Amino acid sequence: MKLLPLIMVCLVGALMIYASFGLPYRADVNAPFNRDTSAVGSIGAANHYIRNAMKDANTPNVVTVILADYRGYDTLGETTVIFTAGLVCYLLLRRKEYENKS
Amino acid sequence: MKTSHESPIVVLVSRLLAPFIQLFALYVIFHGHYSPGGGFQGGTILAASVILMRLAVGEQAGNLQFRRSWSSKLSATGVFIYALTGIVAMLLGGMYLDYKFLPIPGLTDAETRAMGILMVEIGVAIGVMATMISIYDDLLEEHYND
Numbered sequence: 001m002k003l004l005p006l007i008m009v010c011l012v013g014a015l016m017i018y019a020s021f022g023l024p025y026r027a028d029v030n031a032p033f034n035r036d037t038s039a040v041g042s043i044g045a046a047n048h049y050i051r052n053a054m055k056d057a058n059t060p061n062v063v064t065v066i067l068a069d070y071r072g073y074d075t076l077g078e079t080t081v082i083f084t085a086g087l088v089c090y091l092l093l094r095r096k097e098y099e100n101k102s
Numbered sequence: 103m104k105t106s107h108e109s110p111i112v113v114l115v116s117r118l119l120a121p122f123i124q125l126f127a128l129y130v131i132f133h134g135h136y137s138p139g140g141g142f143q144g145g146t147i148l149a150a151s152v153i154l155m156r157l158a159v160g161e162q163a164g165n166l167q168f169r170r171s172w173s174s175k176l177s178a179t180g181v182f183i184y185a186l187t188g189i190v191a192m193l194l195g196g197m198y199l200d201y202k203f204l205p206i207p208g209l210t211d212a213e214t215r216a217m218g219i220l221m222v223e224i225g226v227a228i229g230v231m232a233t234m235i236s237i238y239d240d241l242l243e244e245h246y247n248d
Contacts, residue, residue: 055212056212056215057201057212057215057216057219058210058212058213058215058216059135059136059215059216059219060135060136061134061135061136061137061138063138064134064135064140064219064223065219067140068140068218068219068222068223069201069215069218069219072188072199072222073198073199075184075222075226076181076184076185076188076199078142079141079180079181079184079225079226079229079230080181082229082230082233083177083178083180083181083229083233085233085237086173086174086177086232086233086234086236086237087174087177089236089237089240089241090174090236090240092240093240093241093243094239094240094243
């Protein structure tokens with residue numbers, strides 16, 4: 001039964017391509033991540049993070065706030081990648097229970 | 103794996119060190135709000151203490167500390183805690199992973215966000231720790247089977 005996984009992959013891929021149309025253009029000045037400017041006038045989201053991290057999350061460590069709050073999706077993906085790596089090792093290498101059954 | 107009683111010095115030193123490594127790992131996880139650290143680093147240090155015990159005292163006694171069958175389940179649990187934090191925030195009216203909407207009474211918005219970050223870091227730590235131990239156990243599978 002290889003057809004079902006293929007359909008699932010195609011569906012998720014189509015969903016992601018569809019979602020990517022909702023992203024703002026990278027050089028768009030009015031995009032949310034280009035809205036803030038630093039003290040010398042350069043555009044970028046980093047200035048917003050540095051200025052508002054303590055106010056938004058009551059946490060002195062800016063890196064933690066960016067990692068877990070502003071970029072929470074990113075960290076969820078990283079955790080899933082590590083989990084997937086462990087899962088692949090499990091599937092490839094662990095075979096004790098399997099051998100006992102057969 | 104060979105017998106675990108080859109060197110009493112190694113066993114003794116590992117048994118002395120492991121609790122302090124775990125304590126340091128908890129410090130790294132829970133102090134991630136104020137200093138370098140967080141879930142990934144703390145989880146790796148936690149896994150290091152468990153793997154140290156497995157290396158030193160062998161498979162049988164290592165299993166008493168942390169069972170081999172736990173690791174795969176715990177790694178899924180860690181990711182699930184992370185995802186669940188986001189889903190709870192979404193169900194209570196916010197965006198996905200918007201910690202402001204977590205149901206923690208008596209805190210301001212900023213403090214609720216700090217608590218949300220802590221929950222997420224704990225999930226990451228559990229997931230990373232269990233995954234490291236799981237990979238270590240899987241690589242030793244040949245030894246266990248012999």
